[in-house]
Amino acid sequence: MEDLSAKKQEIDEKLQMETQKLAFLKDNLNKSNQLTENMVSILESFSSRLHKLEDTIVPVHRDTKNLQKLQDNIEKTLSSLDHVISFYNVAKDVEQTIREGPTGRLDSYLESMARVQNAVDFFSANNPGSPELHTVTQLFESGKDQLEREFRNLLTRHSRPVPAVTILDMLGTEDESEDIPMEHLPERTAAELTEISRWLISQNSTDFMNVYAQIRSVILVKSLEELRDHLKGKSGPAMGVSPASGGSRKLAMKDTPTKKTAYLKGRTIIRKAGSSIMKHSSLTLDTARRQGSNVVAELKDDVSDTETETCIFRISALLKLMQSESKLMEGIIPERYHNSIFEHLIQASMDMVVLDVENIASSAKRCIGKHDYSAVMSIFPVLKHLRAINPEYEEALKGTKQGQKLPTLMSTLDTTGAKALEEFIDSIKNDPDKQSNMPKDGTVHELTSNAMIFLQNLLEYLHTAGGMLAAQDPGGQMNVAEFNERKLSIYIAKVLGALQLNLENKAKGYDDPALTAIFLLNNYHYILKTMRSSGLLRVVVLQTSDIEEHYEDIIREQKRLYSKSWSRVLHYILEISGKTVSQQRAAPQMGKLKDKERQTIKDKFKGFNQEFEDIYRTQKIYAIPDQELRQSLRNDNKEFIVPPYTAFREKYEPMQFTKNPEKYIKYSAEEVAATIDRFFDLSA
Numbered sequence: 001m002e003d004l005s006a007k008k009q010e011i012d013e014k015l016q017m018e019t020q021k022l023a024f025l026k027d028n029l030n031k032s033n034q035l036t037e038n039m040v041s042i043l044e045s046f047s048s049r050l051h052k053l054e055d056t057i058v059p060v061h062r063d064t065k066n067l068q069k070l071q072d073n074i075e076k077t078l079s080s081l082d083h084v085i086s087f088y089n090v091a092k093d094v095e096q097t098i099r100e101g102p103t104g105r106l107d108s109y110l111e112s113m114a115r116v117q118n119a120v121d122f123f124s125a126n127n128p129g130s131p132e133l134h135t136v137t138q139l140f141e142s143g144k145d146q147l148e149r150e151f152r153n154l155l156t157r158h159s160r161p162v163p164a165v166t167i168l169d170m171l172g173t174e175d176e177s178e179d180i181p182m183e184h185l186p187e188r189t190a191a192e193l194t195e196i197s198r199w200l201i202s203q204n205s206t207d208f209m210n211v212y213a214q215i216r217s218v219i220l221v222k223s224l225e226e227l228r229d230h231l232k233g234k235s236g237p238a239m240g241v242s243p244a245s246g247g248s249r250k251l252a253m254k255d256t257p258t259k260k261t262a263y264l265k266g267r268t269i270i271r272k273a274g275s276s277i278m279k280h281s282s283l284t285l286d287t288a289r290r291q292g293s294n295v296v297a298e299l300k301d302d303v304s305d306t307e308t309e310t311c312i313f314r315i316s317a318l319l320k321l322m323q324s325e326s327k328l329m330e331g332i333i334p335e336r337y338h339n340s341i342f343e344h345l346i347q348a349s350m351d352m353v354v355l356d357v358e359n360i361a362s363s364a365k366r367c368i369g370k371h372d373y374s375a376v377m378s379i380f381p382v383l384k385h386l387r388a389i390n391p392e393y394e395e396a397l398k399g400t401k402q403g404q405k406l407p408t409l410m411s412t413l414d415t416t417g418a419k420a421l422e423e424f425i426d427s428i429k430n431d432p433d434k435q436s437n438m439p440k441d442g443t444v445h446e447l448t449s450n451a452m453i454f455l456q457n458l459l460e461y462l463h464t465a466g467g468m469l470a471a472q473d474p475g476g477q478m479n480v481a482e483f484n485e486r487k488l489s490i491y492i493a494k495v496l497g498a499l500q501l502n503l504e505n506k507a508k509g510y511d512d513p514a515l516t517a518i519f520l521l522n523n524y525h526y527i528l529k530t531m532r533s534s535g536l537l538r539v540v541v542l543q544t545s546d547i548e549e550h551y552e553d554i555i556r557e558q559k560r561l562y563s564k565s566w567s568r569v570l571h572y573i574l575e576i577s578g579k580t581v582s583q584q585r586a587a588p589q590m591g592k593l594k595d596k597e598r599q600t601i602k603d604k605f606k607g608f609n610q611e612f613e614d615i616y617r618t619q620k621i622y623a624i625p626d627q628e629l630r631q632s633l634r635n636d637n638k639e640f641i642v643p644p645y646t647a648f649r650e651k652y653e654p655m656q657f658t659k660n661p662e663k664y665i666k667y668s669a670e671e672v673a674a675t676i677d678r679f680f681d682l683s684a
Contacts, residue, residue: 090119091135098143102150106192110199113147116140144203151196151208155215158189161222162324164230167317182324184219194331201334209337213344216328220321220349224314231310307363308378311356312385318353319389322346322396339399350402357382357409361416368420371427373454376420380461383413387464417468421491424454428498435509441623441682442518444526445506451499452530455492459536462488489543492536496527496547514565518622521558524551525629559636566640569615572607573648598657605652605664608645612667616675624680637676642669 094112102109120140123133162182170182185193200208325345326338333341360378367375390406397403431447439445458465466484469491503523510516528551531537540547593601624630646669658664667675 088132090115091132091139095139098139098146101146102196103153106150106195109143109147110195113140113143113199116143144200144205147196147200148205148208148211151193151200152211152215154189154193154196155185155212158185159215159219160184161219161226162321164227167223167227167320168230168313170320171313171316182321184324184328190328190331197332197334206337209333209341210344212329212333213341216325217345217348220318220325220346221352223321224318224349224352227314227317228310231313232306305378307356308360308381311353311360311382314353314356315382315385315389318346318349319392319396321349326396343400343402346397346400346402350405354405354409357386357413361409361412364416364420368416368423371423373420373424373427374450374457376417376424377454377457379413379417379420380457380464383410383417383468384461384464386410386413387467411471414468414471417465418472421458421465421469425491425494425498428495428502431502431506433502433506433509438506438509439519439623441621442510442515442522443623443625444522445503445519447502447506448499448523448526451495452527452534452536455495455536456530456534458488458492459534459539462539465491485539486542489539489541492540493544493547496540499527500524512618514562514619515622517558517562517565518619518624521555521562521629521633522624522626524555524558525626527551528555529626559633562633563636563640565615565619566637569608569611569641570644572604572611573644593655593657601652601655601657602664604648605666608648609664609666612672612675616679619679621682622680623682630680634677634679637679638673641676642673645669645672 094115097105097109097112098116116136116139119136120133123130123136127133162184166182197208200206322342326342329338329342329345360382364376364379367373386406386409390410393406394403428447428451437446463481463484466486466488467480469487470480470484473487503520507516507520510519528548531540531547531551537548544550624633645667649665649669653661653665
């Protein structure tokens with residue numbers, strides 16, 4: 001029971017607590033309802049007020065937005081008006097700048113021109129018939145003219161011919177990496193020209209490019225003219241190098257074409273054609289008498305040499321100048337116009353160089369007509385140089401019509417040279433056999449010396465001369481260099497054949513067989529020696545392998561024919577059988593000679609003395625200019641005469657065939673030998 005009472009009491013207590021909680025919740029719920037009602041009342045009041053505020057603000061906002069739009073429109077209108085008004089003020093703002101020109105202020109001038117162009121565009125689009133459009137258009141055209149004038153003035157004021165010394169230094173540079181730069185225009189000037197060019201191109205104006213071509217063409221021509229004047233004012237070996245180079249760099253020119261084309265000689269082999277001819281011709285007495293005319297000829301050769309050298313230098317100089325002009329154009333002339341402007345620019349200079357070469361060819365043709373073949377040699381170095389430099393010219397002239405000029409010139413020189421070579425053979429064949437033209441002393445004939453000098457000069461231009469001949473008679477599959485050598489070998493053989501035939505005919509003009517032999521001996525020996533020393537022999541044997549043996553044989557034959565001149569001398573000391581008198585009979589006893597025998601001995605000594613003295617007087621004036629040949633012939637004579645004379649004298653001197661032995665025995669063996677050593681020496 002107690003447990004039940006306790007449990008009931010516990011339940012009552014919980015119920016009481018729950019009742020209290022329920023009362024508390026009800027009280028709070030009432031309070032919450034009161035608060036809710038209050039909040040609803042407040043919100044309803046706020047909503048009512050908000051509606052009232054919205055009804056007040058929305059019209060204000062709408063009015064403000066409209067006002068803002070109006071303000072923006074006004075600002076845009078004002079800005080547009082300012083922009084339009086600015087176009088009306090452009091002419092007034094920039095007129096002074098445009099009138100004064102761009103000199104010294106190119107950037108600001110171009111900015112002003114941009115403003116004028118914008119004004120022109122504006123009025124053209126918005127008010128085509130307005131006077132303002134006319135004004136700004138005139139101002140724009142005036143400004144454009146000013147820019148074109150400034151382009152011309154800048155180019156004219158700063159363009160200077162390249163100094164001749166600079167060109168020579170450039171040509172004398174052997175190493176590609178040492179190329180000497182040419183500054184045609186100051187850097188700032190070139191930059192300004194480029195800016196003006198770009199602006200004019202943007203306006204579709206191209207007249208300035210023709211101006212550029214004209215001005216640079218004149219400068220290019222002046223550079224070549226000053227080089228010509230400089231070269232003509234110089235003389236001697238220094239022509240090949242400029243003072244700035246210290247004389248250490250010389251221009252070389254090889255006969256085989258190479259890529260590097262700064263290859264010229266200061267004073268080339270062509271001078272040999274004049275001066276060497278006079279030197280060798282002085283071997284003859286007759287030629288010595290005509291020395292005055294040879295001096296005049298040599299002076300003419302010097303003039304021709306200078307013209308040839310100048311031509312060669314200008315060919316190389318023009319190439320370098322063209323290459324430099326092409327680089328200069330790159331920033332100033334648009335690439336699409338390069339070829340046409342470059343062709344216009346170089347035409348006058350190309351014509352000048354072409355005329356140089358044509359003048360040399362014409363001069364050579366005149367010389368051919370006058371049979372002056374030494375002067376024709378001037379075309380060989382020119383042609384040689386043209387062939388070597390032509391590949392670089394082709395590269396430089398690519399895209400122009402000027403590239404065909406050099407091949408045409410080379411063809412002309414080929415034809416002229418080949419004609420000269422063929423006519424040279426004819427001139428040798430037809431050289432007159434006048435006795436007045438023959439050397440009185442039998443020395444080397446002028447024809448021979450001239451012909452061999454000519455051939456030596458040809459050897460200096462082996463492939464050039466061979467190419468001339470090959471151009472007239474092209475070969476098959478043979479190597480070009482080999483074919484050229486063979487053609488020249490054939491040609492030299494023809495010249496030597498014609499020369500030998502002419503010499504044989506000329507020799508017939510001598511009355512003295514000994515002088516005939518001496519004359520031919522001198523000439524053939526000179527030919528053979530020249531071939532050996534000059535390298536001609538190496539070329540000739542390509543076609544005529546036995547040429548050396550041929551000349552050795554005819555030299556021996558002429559020596560044999562010459563030895564016959566001693567027959568009258570030997571007649572007195574040799575019998576027909578070749579035995580001496582002492583060998584024909586037993587030696588007579590002293591004092592037992594018969595009168596007839598004594599007289600025979602006297603006649604032999606007397607005859608020997610007379611004939612020996614006669615041949616000495618005759619052959620003393622014979623000329624053998626080659627020392628080796630002269631001494632060889634003297635030694636042959638001594639071997640031919642001294643031994644039989646010695647035997648003859650030793651046999652008969654002891655015999656008492658006369659009371660005055662000194663009258664008949666005039667010469668000892670030593671004196672005979674000494675006298676023979678004075679043969680061929682007019683001064684002895």
